Structure formats: structure tokens, C-alpha cells
Amino acid sequence: MSLAELICPAGTPAALRTAVDAGADAVYCGFQDATNARNFPGLNFTPDELAASVAYAHERGTKVLLALNTYPPAGKVDLWRQAAETGALLGVDAFIVADMGVADYIARTYPEIRLHLSVQAAASSPEAIRYYCENFGVKRVVLPRILTIPEIRQIRKEIPCEIETFIFGNHGLMVEGRCSLTNYLTGQSTNMDGVCSPASDVDYVREPDGSMSSQLAGFTIDRFGPDEKAGYPTICKGRYTAPHRPEGYYAFEEPVSLNLSRLLPELIDAGVHAFKIEGRQRSKSYVRGVVSAFRAAVDDIRAGREANMADLVALTEGQKQTQGAFQTKKWR
Amino acid sequence: MTKLTLGPIAYHWPADKRRDFYARIADEAAVDEVYLGEVICSKRAPFHEADLPTIIDRLERAGKRVILSTLAEVMLKRERKATGDLAEMDTPEIEINNAAGLFVRGKRPHRIGPFMNAYNEATIAWMVRQGATHVCLPSEMPASAIAVAAGAAHKLGLGVEVQVFGRASLAVSARCYHARAHGRTKDNCQFICEADLDGMPLRTRDDKPILRVNGIQTLSESYIDLLPEIARLVADGVSHLRLMPQTVDMVAVAKVFRDALDARVPLAEAEARLATLCGEVGLSNGFYHGEAGYRRIAMAATA
Numbered sequence: 001m002s003l004a005e006l007i008c009p010a011g012t013p014a015a016l017r018t019a020v021d022a023g024a025d026a027v028y029c030g031f032q033d034a035t036n037a038r039n040f041p042g043l044n045f046t047p048d049e050l051a052a053s054v055a056y057a058h059e060r061g062t063k064v065l066l067a068l069n070t071y072p073p074a075g076k077v078d079l080w081r082q083a084a085e086t087g088a089l090l091g092v093d094a095f096i097v098a099d100m101g102v103a104d105y106i107a108r109t110y111p112e113i114r115l116h117l118s119v120q121a122a123a124s125s126p127e128a129i130r131y132y133c134e135n136f137g138v139k140r141v142v143l144p145r146i147l148t149i150p151e152i153r154q155i156r157k158e159i160p161c162e163i164e165t166f167i168f169g170n171h172g173l174m175v176e177g178r179c180s181l182t183n184y185l186t187g188q189s190t191n192m193d194g195v196c197s198p199a200s201d202v203d204y205v206r207e208p209d210g211s212m213s214s215q216l217a218g219f220t221i222d223r224f225g226p227d228e229k230a231g232y233p234t235i236c237k238g239r240y241t242a243p244h245r246p247e248g249y250y251a252f253e254e255p256v257s258l259n260l261s262r263l264l265p266e267l268i269d270a271g272v273h274a275f276k277i278e279g280r281q282r283s284k285s286y287v288r289g290v291v292s293a294f295r296a297a298v299d300d301i302r303a304g305r306e307a308n309m310a311d312l313v314a315l316t317e318g319q320k321q322t323q324g325a326f327q328t329k330k331w332r
Numbered sequence: 333m334t335k336l337t338l339g340p341i342a343y344h345w346p347a348d349k350r351r352d353f354y355a356r357i358a359d360e361a362a363v364d365e366v367y368l369g370e371v372i373c374s375k376r377a378p379f380h381e382a383d384l385p386t387i388i389d390r391l392e393r394a395g396k397r398v399i400l401s402t403l404a405e406v407m408l409k410r411e412r413k414a415t416g417d418l419a420e421m422d423t424p425e426i427e428i429n430n431a432a433g434l435f436v437r438g439k440r441p442h443r444i445g446p447f448m449n450a451y452n453e454a455t456i457a458w459m460v461r462q463g464a465t466h467v468c469l470p471s472e473m474p475a476s477a478i479a480v481a482a483g484a485a486h487k488l489g490l491g492v493e494v495q496v497f498g499r500a501s502l503a504v505s506a507r508c509y510h511a512r513a514h515g516r517t518k519d520n521c522q523f524i525c526e527a528d529l530d531g532m533p534l535r536t537r538d539d540k541p542i543l544r545v546n547g548i549q550t551l552s553e554s555y556i557d558l559l560p561e562i563a564r565l566v567a568d569g570v571s572h573l574r575l576m577p578q579t580v581d582m583v584a585v586a587k588v589f590r591d592a593l594d595a596r597v598p599l600a601e602a603e604a605r606l607a608t609l610c611g612e613v614g615l616s617n618g619f620y621h622g623e624a625g626y627r628r629i630a631m632a633a634t635a
Contacts, residue, residue: 071449071451071452072452072454073451073452073473073476073477074451074452074453074476074478074479074480074481074484075452075453075476075479075480076477077452077453077454098449099449099451099452099454100449100455100459101452101453101454101455101456101457102454102455104454104455104458105454122405123431124405124406124506125406125407125411125412125430126412127406127412127416127432127433127435127436128430128431128432128435130435131431131434131435132431134435135462144506146407146505146506146507147407147506151407173505173507174503174504174505174550175405175504175505175506177449178447178449178503178504179502179503180470180471180472180500180501180502180503180619180625181502181503181543181550183619183624183625184472184500184502184552184619184625184626185542185625187618187622187623187624187625189472191449191451191470191472192472192473192477213537213538217624219540219542220536220537220538220540221536222537223537223538239537240534240535240536240537240543241534241536241537242513242532242533242534242535243532243533244513245513248537249513251509251512251513251534251543251545252505252507252509252512252550253507325506325507329517329518329519330517330519331507331517332506332508332517332518
């Protein structure tokens with residue numbers, strides 16, 4: 001049986017302590033700048049905060065993984081190198097990277113620190129994963145949320161590194177690291193700036209007929225009836241019209257959350273080493289609830305007991321959940 | 333001498349339309365290099381790959397250099413095989429769009445496609461050490477980054493390419509949005525994407541055009557148009573300018589860019605010709621100017 005490590009989100013020092021206390025095997029976090037893919041106001045760590053957080057985590061046996069998983073635009077590479085230097089100095093246990101230039105630099109400069117390949121690198125085949133393992137010594141790949149469990153099992157047989165998969169939280173459906181939707185509407189880039197559908201560009205507009213429009217940078221991403229709850233205008237979760245769909249429909253995906261709690265035993269059996277919970281932007285109470293529930297579930301499964309995951313549905317987006325691509329090819 | 337290139341057709345054009353298209357490109361288009369191959373959906377390839385040898389021969393006899401492009405997303409067995417087969421070919425003219433292709437290619441010469449995320453000088457330097465001879469930069473890169481990346485690549489002896497015309501690729505997924513729009517899945521899509529030769533338009537519910545769907549790919553509604561920026565691109569060291577095939581008259585589009593590149597017509601006239609060719613489709617250059625990609629930024633008035 002694989003270790004089935006629980007990898008938990010830490011958007012702030014308080015969330016990090018919460019995740020550690022709730023039983024995370026490792027937490028992942030980033031600095032307050034473009035070097036990570038959750039570069040949102042009010043989130044992330046100063047170097048001093050990270051120093052204290054690493055100490056807190058390590059005293060309790062929890063690892064700290066530093067996300068440097070965006071793509072430096074030419075001329076700004078130094079910011080990523082400095083972030084790596086700071087992370088190395090503070091004793092993080094691994095860097096999560098996507099850019100080949102960043103991976104090459106860290107592999108040469110800090111060969112003693114583990115490299116994990118971010119989902120932002122979109123490595124979805126054994127050949128792609130082996131490219132990063134053989135060239136940069138990557139020890140673990142975070143798989144894109146587009147593979148079925150049989151496909152993951154097959155990949156595991158053909159690669160020399162560990163596998164981490166998302167099990168809960170946002171259900172990203174565009175191939176990460178290949179998405180410029182936000183930049184097209186807002187001028188801020190997911191890859192270069194770490195920004196996705198930023199709150200600073202969001203407006204909710206009440207229409208004369210009582211309906212509510214959710215807008216991003218002035219574009220109406222969705223429209224809701226007077227009794228409907230208005231959702232956040234994430235571009236790939238909006239409703240649009242097509243020539244034969246004049247009524248408006250979820251062209252890409254409904255606003256649902258990924259929840260693989262029922263698939264945990266199968267994922268462990270397929271050779272997944274680590275489970276990732278998404279949500280660095282979430283509250284402490286959310287982190288506490290989700291991490292505790294998954295800690296209990298993983299421990300139950302490893303002890304051969306039946307796991308109880310009923311409470312997690314209440315924490316999913318709009319109370320709607322999906323197993324996405326993991327369970328069936330029909331999702332595609 | 334700056335070269336004009338024609339990128340691979342992103343859409344599912346019927347085989348006869350493709351044959352006619354490339355025959356015209358061979359005979360009439362002022363492009364130097366042509367990228368061929370299925371980059372978006374592996375299911376479509378069987379419809380047109382049998383024609384490839386004839387098309388390659390026709391283009392090469394017309395004096396065009398032909399480069400074969402690999403898939404952007406590699407996941408299924410047939411995708412791994414298709415990518416591996418291309419990367420194994422004993423020719424320098426392969427454009428690789430996925431790390432799986434880089435793995436198979438090893439250190440043999442190859443080009444880096446726009447899906448490879450070569451955003452900076454460190455990544456480009458790495459890629460050169462692995463055998464890359466040419467790099468196409470991501471279409472969302474702003475001018476400041478293009479200048480630094482192109483300068484670095486130029487010094488390393490690499491060809492540097494930037495898309496100057498056509499819809500920008502904004503996202504790819506494992507899910508087919510064409511199939512989804514018709515209540516199907518990718519596995520039983522029945523090739524419905526063939527119905528939308530320039531992508532399926534999505535509009536906001538207040539009826540503004542916003543995006544185009546092309547199978548698993550999402551594209552910009554507007555066509556990128558960097559005609560006004562050509563002089564600066566060339567000065568910054570960009571050696572190849574890429575036109576992406578759309579349903580407009582691409583021979584005429586190529587002529588507009590060729591004339592502008594050779595300074596045969598004033599920019600205003602070139603712009604007017606391009607706007608006429610593109611009809612109601614909006615033109616945009618926001619990415620280049622570090623603004624929202626859909627925007628059209630007017631050139632600052634300079635003396």
C-alpha cells in the first residue's frame with residue numbers, strides 16, 4: 001500500500017497551522033507575488049511568515065511544499081530564483097515547479113531539495129513525466145485532473161516517480177498551464193501572474209427584471225434569476241449562448257466541486273502516493289473541516305475500516321459534486 | 333530576412349477543403365514556411381493524414397518549407413503513438429507541442445511549438461541545450477517579454493516566431509466542448525466540430541461575442557492582428573511571423589502581411605485591407621500591449 005499522504009492547502013499562516021493541527025502530512029503554500037498560481041490579495045506568505053510556519057510544521061512532523069509553479073516572463077526570471085533561494089534557506093521540503101527554466105535552475109542550484117512537478121506543467125503521459133524526471137530529477141508529479149483511474153494505474157507502471165492527485169476542491173477542467181482565458185478578458189495572466197478570474201475585476205449587477213448578472217471585466221459570465229444564487233464569475237464555469245443553444249448553457253462545466261472521497265481506496269490501489277486538497281483561498285474553518293474528514297478517512301482505509309465521508313458534501317461548491325474525469329471516460 | 337509562416341489548421345476542415353486550401357497556398361500565398369498536422373484532436377487525424385504526402389510535395393515544389401507539428405495534448409495510447417512516430421522521424425522539421433514529444437525526440441533538432449510555454453530566456457536556453465533550433469513564443473506574451481526572449485534566442489542562433497494573425501488559443505481541456513454543446517461526449521462526438529469551420533461562437537447572455545469553441549480547444553473570438561507592431565517585432569529579433577488559418581481569404585491575408593513587412597504599402601492601407609478581409613470579426617492586439625487580450629490598442633502617435 002502506498003503512503004497516501006494528505007497534502008493540504010495553506011493560503012495563510014493561520015490556515016497552515018490549522019491544516020497541520022488537523023493532521024496534514026504536508027502543506028503547500030506560496031509567496032505573496034507572481035511566483036505561484038494563487039497570487040490573490042490577502043493570501044500567501046512573507047519570508048518571515050514562512051520561516052515561522054516551517055518551524056511550526058516541522059516541529060509537528062509536517063512537511064512544507066513551496067509552490068513556484070508559474071511561468072516567469074522573460075526579463076523577470078530573477079524573482080523566481082530569489083523565491084527559490086528564500087525557500088531553500090528557510091528549509092522547505094520540496095519545490096513545486098512547472099517552468100523548465102525554473103526546474104533546471106533549482107535542480108542545479110539546490111540538488112538536495114526535492115522537486116515536484118506542478119499540475120501547471122500539464123504532464124499527462126508517461127513520456128512527458130519521464131522527460132521531467134530524467135532531466136530535472138523530479139520526485140513526484142501532480143497529475144492533471146483529466147485522467148481515469150485505470151489510466152493513472154497504467155501511468156504509475158511506466159514512470160520512476162511518485163504520483164499526487166487532486167481529491168477535493170475546485171474542479172479545474174482546462175489543462176492547467178495552458179489557459180489564457182483570464183488574460184484575454186482582464187489583462188492578468190494565470191501563467192505569468194498567477195491570477196485566475198480575479199476578484200478585483202468582478203461585479204454583480206442587478207438587472208431591471210430582478211435578475212442578477214455576474215461580470216468579469218465587464219463581460220457577463222452568467223445571469224441568475226431572482227431566486228437563484230449568483231455564482232462567482234469564473235470564466236470556465238459560466239453560461240453562454242451558442243447558435244443552437246440560445247437559452248444559455250454551461251459551455252465548459254457547471255459550478256461543481258471535485259470530491260473523490262469514495263474513490264480513495266481505488267486511488268491508493270492504483271499507486272497514488274499523495275492526495276491533494278485544493279483551496280488555498282479558503283477559510284480556516286473550511287480547511288479544518290476538510291482536512292480532518294480526509295485524515296480520518298485515509299486512516300480508516302489504511303486500517304481496513306469503512307470510511308465515513310458524508311459531511312464533505314456540505315463543503316462542496318453549491319453542494320454539487322463530481323468525480324470528474326476520474327471515474328468515467330464519459331466526462332470527456 | 334523575416335519569414336512569414338502559416339500555422340497548422342486548428343479546426344476540423346473537411347479533407348477536400350484542406351486539399352484546396354493548401355493547393356492555393358502553394359500556388360499563390362506569400363508565405364515561406366507551412367506547418368502541417370493535427371495539433372488539437374487526435375480523433376480527426378485519420379480524415380486527412382492520407383493526403384499529407386501529396387500536400388507536402390505540392391508545397392515543397394512551390395518552394396515552401398514544410399514543418400510537421402505534434403499534438404498539444406498527449407494522453408491516450410493513439411496520441412502517444414502519433415506523437416512518438418512524428419518525433420522519431422529523421423527530419424529536422426518537426427514542431428513539438430508537448431513534453432512527450434521532447435522526451436522521444438531527445439537531442440535531435442526540433443522546433444518548440446506555441447503550446448510548450450517557452451516564456452523566458454532560462455527556458456529557451458534549456459531548450460537550446462536539448463536540441464531546439466526554433467521557438468514559437470506563447471501568444472499571450474507582452475512586448476517587453478518578447479523583446480527579451482527574442483534577443484536571447486537570437487543570440488543563441490534560434491529562430492524566433494510570434495503569432496501575428498488569427499484567433500489566439502486560450503485553453504485546451506480533456507473534454508470536448510463541441511460534443512458537450514450537442515449533448516454528446518468526446519467518445520461519441522460524431523465529429524460535430526466539422527460544422528464550425530471557424531470555431532463555434534459563444535456569446536454572453538447579454539449577447540456580446542466572447543469565445544470560440546474548437547473541440548477540446550477554446551479560442552479567442554477576435555483575430556490577433558499585429559500588423560502595426562511588425563516593425564518593432566522585427567527590430568526586437570523576431571525572425572518568423574505566424575499567420576493562423578481562419579476561414580477568411582488566407583492568401584489575401586498573407587499578401588497584406590508580406591506587403592507590410594516589405595514596406596510596400598503604408599500601414600494604414602494594410603490595416604484597412606485586413607479589416608475588409610476579416611469582415612465582422614474583431615481584431616485585437618491586447619496581449620502584445622500587456623492589456624486584456626481582446627482589446628484593440630491604437631498605436632501611440634509618434635513622429
